Amino acid sequence: MEQITDYFGSLVFNDEVMRNRLPKDTYKTLKKTITEDKELDISVANIVAEAMKNWALENGATHFTHWFQPMTGITAEKHDSFISPIDGGKVVLEFSGKELIKGEPDASSFPSGGIRSTFEARGYTAWDPTSYAFIKDKCLCIPTAFCSYGGQALDKKTPLLRSMQALSKQAVRALHLFGNEDVISVKTTVGPEQEYFLVDKDLYEKRPDLVYTGRTLIGAKSPKGQELADHYFGVIKTRVKDFMEDLNKELWKLGILAKTEHNEVAPAQHELAPIFATTNVAADHNQLTMEIMQKVAKRHNMVCLLHEKPFAYVNGSGKHNNWSMSTNTGVNLLEPGDTPSENAQFLLFLAATIKAVDEYQDLLRISVASAGNDFRLGANEAPPAIISIFLGDELDAVLKGIAEDKVYKGKKQALKIGVDVLPPLPKDTTDRNRTSPFAFTGNKFEFRMLGSNESISCANIMLNTAVAKELDEFCNVLEGSKDFDKDLHELIKKTIIDHNKIIFNGNGYTDEWVSEAEKRGLLNLKSTPEALAHYIDKKNLDLLSKYEVFTEEETHARYEINLEKYYNVVHIEAQTLVDMIEHGVIPASVKYEASLLKEYKLKKEAGIESAYECEAINTISTLVDKVYASLKELKKDITETPEFKDSLERGMYYRKTVLAKMTEVREYADALEENVSKEAWPYPSYGDLLFGVK
Ligand code: ADP
Numbered sequence: 001m002e003q004i005t006d007y008f009g010s011l012v013f014n015d016e017v018m019r020n021r022l023p024k025d026t027y028k029t030l031k032k033t034i035t036e037d038k039e040l041d042i043s044v045a046n047i048v049a050e051a052m053k054n055w056a057l058e059n060g061a062t063h064f065t066h067w068f069q070p071m072t073g074i075t076a077e078k079h080d081s082f083i084s085p086i087d088g089g090k091v092v093l094e095f096s097g098k099e100l101i102k103g104e105p106d107a108s109s110f111p112s113g114g115i116r117s118t119f120e121a122r123g124y125t126a127w128d129p130t131s132y133a134f135i136k137d138k139c140l141c142i143p144t145a146f147c148s149y150g151g152q153a154l155d156k157k158t159p160l161l162r163s164m165q166a167l168s169k170q171a172v173r174a175l176h177l178f179g180n181e182d183v184i185s186v187k188t189t190v191g192p193e194q195e196y197f198l199v200d201k202d203l204y205e206k207r208p209d210l211v212y213t214g215r216t217l218i219g220a221k222s223p224k225g226q227e228l229a230d231h232y233f234g235v236i237k238t239r240v241k242d243f244m245e246d247l248n249k250e251l252w253k254l255g256i257l258a259k260t261e262h263n264e265v266a267p268a269q270h271e272l273a274p275i276f277a278t279t280n281v282a283a284d285h286n287q288l289t290m291e292i293m294q295k296v297a298k299r300h301n302m303v304c305l306l307h308e309k310p311f312a313y314v315n316g317s318g319k320h321n322n323w324s325m326s327t328n329t330g331v332n333l334l335e336p337g338d339t340p341s342e343n344a345q346f347l348l349f350l351a352a353t354i355k356a357v358d359e360y361q362d363l364l365r366i367s368v369a370s371a372g373n374d375f376r377l378g379a380n381e382a383p384p385a386i387i388s389i390f391l392g393d394e395l396d397a398v399l400k401g402i403a404e405d406k407v408y409k410g411k412k413q414a415l416k417i418g419v420d421v422l423p424p425l426p427k428d429t430t431d432r433n434r435t436s437p438f439a440f441t442g443n444k445f446e447f448r449m450l451g452s453n454e455s456i457s458c459a460n461i462m463l464n465t466a467v468a469k470e471l472d473e474f475c476n477v478l479e480g481s482k483d484f485d486k487d488l489h490e491l492i493k494k495t496i497i498d499h500n501k502i503i504f505n506g507n508g509y510t511d512e513w514v515s516e517a518e519k520r521g522l523l524n525l526k527s528t529p530e531a532l533a534h535y536i537d538k539k540n541l542d543l544l545s546k547y548e549v550f551t552e553e554e555t556h557a558r559y560e561i562n563l564e565k566y567y568n569v570v571h572i573e574a575q576t577l578v579d580m581i582e583h584g585v586i587p588a589s590v591k592y593e594a595s596l597l598k599e600y601k602l603k604k605e606a607g608i609e610s611a612y613e614c615e616a617i618n619t620i621s622t623l624v625d626k627v628y629a630s631l632k633e634l635k636k637d638i639t640e641t642p643e644f645k646d647s648l649e650r651g652m653y654y655r656k657t658v659l660a661k662m663t664e665v666r667e668y669a670d671a672l673e674e675n676v677s678k679e680a681w682p683y684p685s686y687g688d689l690l691f692g693v694k
């Protein structure tokens with residue numbers, strides 16, 4: 001039987017393949033480029049390209065592409081074949097170092113937020129050698145960053161790599177303070193847990209809302225939802241199991257460490273978690289995972305829904321971003337360690353993270369903001385829209401002890417950082433708080449606010465940059481200190497006191513927390529436009545430009561792109577809803593009403609009581625009038641929009657006016673569904689969709 005170990009990574013130009021196929025010195029140079037972020041010489045690139053081409057051809061590839069992640073949120077690829085003509089009408093297969101390192105796709109149709117006008121449409125893609133090339137659909141895919149000719153980032157990878165570099169630089173400085181001179185780089189690591197829904201493809205195709213928008217815009221509640229919690233970790237249905245098996249195999253071939261799979265809370269909802277990797281690799285792998293999930297689902301006559309809220313009344317889907325930092329010597333910097341020095345170092349990195357999350361709550365909130373995710377955050381199923389940190393009782397008590405110079409459980413004196421050993425912290429804390437947006441889980445933080453559909457890049461860009469900034473400030477204080485342990489203690493103590501307000505160990509789903517957070521002065525940015533408004537606050541522009549992650553121009557561009565995406569998404573949803581009501585809901589309801597009326601008349605002629613028909617006709621008739629009236633208003637809202645002074649105002653209009661009207665239309669439509677026979681209703685029901693996969 002075929003073993004996983006035989007095919008794992010078989011479609012990846014990974015370290016083993018490189019070692020086997022490259023001349024020794026080329027391999028060494030390439031490795032150095034990868035581990036030390038060095039530039040690659042063209043002569044070396046030529047040798048690598050040749051080896052890559054031969055390997056790809058042997059594995060069935062005919063084309064190559066620079067695979068990149070423009071700001072559309074999905075990946076982009078333009079395939080070129082390896083052929084090159086020679087005399088006699090023949091071809092040879094070629095792939096040069098230049099083609100490996102740099103590509104020049106026509107960039108004019110990708111969002112740029114005004115950075116690049118179409119007359120200077122050229123952009124270029126540049127190889128990211130830290131993420132392995134791979135073969136997908138007979139095409140050699142080379143992970144690349146995508147920039148304009150002026151060097152401005154037009155994608156999600158470029159700023160992610162920049163933020164990792166910024167963090168590495170500051171973290172190395174901090175580690176040298178503790179005598180770790182052997183550390184030359186620090187990489188952030190991420191393990192993203194991915195949630196998704198599976199629905200039957202035939203049913204899916206009968207729902208224009210799912211087809212056009214990825215979520216249901218109407219749909220009455222099904223008799224059963226997630227009340228019994230009988231789906232969570234439940235036995236996996238055969239069809240789903242077959243899908244998962246197939247999916248795992250595809251992912252493993254691509255070297256993706258798919259590890260855990262289980263049923264989630266909502267019916268038809270599932271989760272896949274990989275083993276963590278360096279952040280840019282994790283980001284690439286997550287994009288691939290989402291793409292392959294959708295592809296494999298189709299093979300099983302299902303559709304994989306990645307939308308954050310495909311169905312009302314049951315949970316939506318998120319993505320948990322498990323995050324840490326790791327040195328080139330293999331040390332996890334969020335691992336508390338055993339000795340006073342290790343503990344002190346851990347506390348410094350912990351303090352930097354706490355301060356970063358507090359000072360840049362807005363950027364973290366922005367990094368997860370999307371029209372889809374607005375239905376989750378703050379809706380009692382995902383963390384609230386308020387950012388706070390959960391530390392767990394043990395660590396919380398340790399920090400309180402430091403802040404208040406108090407003794408900690410059974411100790412004789414208050415803990416001195418750098419001198420005493422930390423009390424043991426439970427590894428896998430059972431008191432794990434599932435309601436916290438940002439939770440410490442023993443040796444990493446779990447940022448839980450991400451939407452299922454979004455790239456993980458943005459969240460990590462903000463997190464890495466903010467932590468880099470705090471480490472920079474800490475190093476400025478500590479470098480040249482005369483009494484390191486004392487100054488370190490004071491710095492950590494001050495940080496804990498100053499940023500205590502961001503720490504919250506209680507239940508984040510309660511109303512009390514919302515008012516408590518307000519008292520503490522924490523931000524509660526309820527929707528995407530409200531959050532995005534802060535993107536261009538001076539402090540955020542300053543942070544991102546100081547650490548060379550985004551120039552001010554680039555930040556402005558992202559702000560524009562995100563707003564534009566937001567109101568376009570809502571606009572498309574509104575148009576889809578109009579279409580479904582006009583061409584589905586109203587005609588079906590009226591037709592059904594007519595059949596009842598016929599029945600009513602017949603009964604009346606025969607002298608039979610007809611209380612049911614009479615009442616049903618009245619109910620349907622009233623609801624049809626109501627839905628029609630609301631529909632007309634909605635149509636007006638989206639066709640006769642007011643003049644907007646900027647994108648933010650337009651975004652707010654779609655949030656406040658259009659979405660509110662859509663909710664009203666939906667209420668009447670759902671009431672009609674409840675009153676019209678199943679046979680007459682034009683769309684598969686929630687029950688069909690949620691329980692349709694056997
Ligand atoms: P759960 O949160 O579901 O209980 P785990 O805690 O085992 O699951 O891990 C969740 C995710 O965190 C996995 O993808 C795992 O690989 C990842 N993870 C573990 N250690 C680290 C780390 N140091 N950095 C980043 N991610 C990590």
Ligand code: MG
Nearest residue numbers: 193320322446
């Ligand atoms: Mg988790």
